[in-house]
Amino acid sequence: MYRIAVDLGGLSLIVVLLLLVGLVPPDTSLLEMRKTGALKVCVPITYPPLVTGDPTQPGIDIEILLAISNYIGVEMLLSHNDAIGRDFNPLNWGITRGDCQVLAGGFVDTSLTRSFLDIGPPYAETGWAIVAPAPIEYIGGLTIGVLTNIYGLDRIELSRYLRSHDVIVRIMRNSQELVDGIASGELDVGVTEALLAGKLAADKDWWAAFLPDELVRYNLVFGLWKGDLTLKRKIVQALRQVESDGTLVAILERYVQLPKELTNLK
């Protein structure tokens, strides 16, 4: 009995030692942020409803990150980058580790995103959605304005879907161009990321719906630099707190008007 107790004691000691090793900080990212006293965030100039540019209602991502910064006890510094989402190749956005610690304003959890970045926990779901002045059931033959500024959603999959429906595609540069095109009748409908589609529909009293399930839905996330594990842990902890105290739900309710679910679009 004594021998068994000694054996198990030795094993327990090893388990405790390994668990203690787990407390060692694996990098200096959190320490560096605390030293500067600021959480630097790279965002597009505008990507409603995630980043609006309106100081009274700055957007979902800005408000969530502000709550996270407050929880950590640092200031949030925004670094606006007008190239985000504009170019297909993110290398051309010119964002470096020195610019910011967090990338926000339309990042989704995909293998493509994970090839370049680590990601925070998901806080909302999105996908491709259609927006139009009135409900539609057929998209075949329509002229569609497509806005794909969000990073990581599968544009090839969308392109394949639209081609299979024999539509005329016009690429839009920003949400204003999409709105103007639909309002003027130059475009029959618009296709873009779901939260943006919902926001446009709510603002203009239009109709918006998710494209059918064959187009995959994705989780919205914040991008973090790979290897910044201590900072990621802190942000995850902060986001959990923001979620548990109801702040996250309140922010999402203020902004998000999700498009309708649609299964019979032809």
Added chain:
Amino acid sequence: MTDPGIKRSMLMIQLGGLYGLWLREVRRSFRDRGQLIGGISRPILWVVILGIGLNPYFRGEVFGKVNFVVPFTYLQFIFPAVIALNILFTSVQSAISVIWDREFGFLREVLVSPLSRGTILLGKVLGGATVAVMHGCLVLLLAKFVDVNLTWMKVLEALGLMAMLAFALTSLGVVIANHIRSFQGFGIFSNAVILPLYFTSSSVFPLDPALSQAQTRIVYPEWLVIMVEWNPLTYAIDSLRGALIGYNQFDPHLGILIMGISGIVLFALALFEFRRV
């Protein structure tokens, strides 16, 4: 015709003996300080020191520029490989007990017992494999540290794969031990097997699955790609990666198939040689 009662009691003797030999191996491992220290020093050195040391070289500096093709951090990437390393060392080295038992006469005593050679070998291999799985589990304790989220399903899947790997490798250890007459010789020979097996198993560097065969042979020299692709441990580590971080470089079923076949073949080989002891 043999009486069913006698048959049953013979079976009970074999099972009892199997349990006794298994328990002996497990208990002995608890008392072997060197093996326990090895079990914790490897994860600490490989995950904490090497993983953190190399992490800055694999982290992102410019968004859109790929330094490391795998959609995980370097720490996450090597984590399943370190589990395999701990199993590899422990499995092969637990077979040293075959030499130990031979040297100190315990094996002779067991061989004259009513236990069959197969039962004796199975008891030793299962004991060694159990200890190796336990050493693999020690690495799992660092999952939170390397930012790998474990669920019960993931852990169960990993445990199954770890058990298959440990069984095959302990059998390999016995095959080696059957050819070696001294402790020193076994140490040198096992290291000559363990380290090349580990380093050529895509454990510390990935073969990017997005690349074609031709592209892979441009990134790495062909001889290295061939070594990695021909190494059975590559597929075992790949399966563990699939289970723990959801990343596979090869067909995930290949790992299970190769570990299963290796386990059967190596155990059969070990048994063939053990019968001649």
